[in-house]
Amino acid sequence: MTHDEIRSSLPALALGALDPAERAEVVAHVATCDECTAALAVEERVVQGIGLAELPVTPPAALKAKVMAKIGEAGSPFQSSRRERTPGFLALAASLIIAAAAVFYAYSTRTELSALRASSAAGAQEAARLRQELVTLRRDWINLTRAMDVLKAPDMLRADLSGQAQAPGAIGRAFWSEKAGLLFAADRLPTLPPGRVYQLWTITGKAATSAGIFTPDASGAVTVTAVVAAGASRPDAFGVTIEPTGGSATPTMPIVLVGTSQNERGR
């Protein structure tokens, strides 16, 4: 899909009316496009407006007591979240890294901003660069938050991916939760030929569904997160292929990285 086609699918995305394959493609694009992210926020407001347009109906008087009793049972939100899910070591480590990264980012951005204020010579270009950096930081933050959610999800499954003939040294790990999304990290991926990207696939039975495209950094490392379509079936395996820029509808063989799913939680 082109940017314009995706743009025109945003109302349907906000409504939840996109079919799963289309939805995955649109969501993957929005994650990388500021214009579409902003446009989607407007569509979401419209969708919320539809719900708000519904006339309120006074509930039975006894309902409030039931609501309060239910909340009372749960205790404070923090106690209840501790009781419901025990984040594993990995999630704990990730949260420490995220906290440290957030402090560092905030500090370095603030230092830069005060330096900028001090120097009256700094032009609009520098301001624009910093604004762009804030946009990037916000996106990083969203990705980190989603990564945390995936790692904490009770329905999380994990797959360790290993490099095949084309990339014998490459390794990867995917974490998947229907509710919280997908987190994928890989290292030592070979440098891509021009005009090519890596594409991640979830494989259920014999069907492969795209989970998005990515380009690793110069060292061959990458970390990406993605939304999982509601009602998606649990993948049996994950695979990575090399595809033309923009990605493909079906994987082009040979597969570069592959690994089968295992239940992390054992529940």
Place this chain on the structure above:
Amino acid sequence: MIRAVADGSGDAVSNLYDRYGATVYGLALRVLGQPDLAEEVVQDVFAQVWREAGRYDAARSTVAGWIVMLTRTRAIDRFRARRSRPDVSAAVEASRAIPVPSSERTPESSTIVAEDQRLVRGALARLPDHFRSLIELAYYEGLTHTEIAERTGIPLGTVKTRLRSAMGTLRSALA
């Protein structure tokens, strides 16, 4: 107020319920058509608000908008789990006759939210029936393009065009 909920204040939930209980119940009833199921959704939604208040993002939506979104998701989940949908009309219509007095509205709902509410309600009412019915299938039943085409017999391309156009009309009403 959401901060107070996130900090673990039961009173804050009680206040939120007073403000939005009727909105949540009205929407759940519209989706599910059965008061007992709608009541369960109300309980689930406020329990979720209680657990996840820390995740509410004021930059993304109003409190009312967030609660409405949670309600719709919960109600559609239940609707799907149940599949069949007996007797929507009677109970809903009977109970809808009792709107919430406007004096119970909050500052938020009496300004921005009420304005959105009024604008979208007006725009929905002005939509031609064959556009509005598609928005309703998507919004209240959570159907996708393909499912709507199957349900209505309208060609898939037409479903997409009409939904896009109807959303465009609602968007212009809010602009």
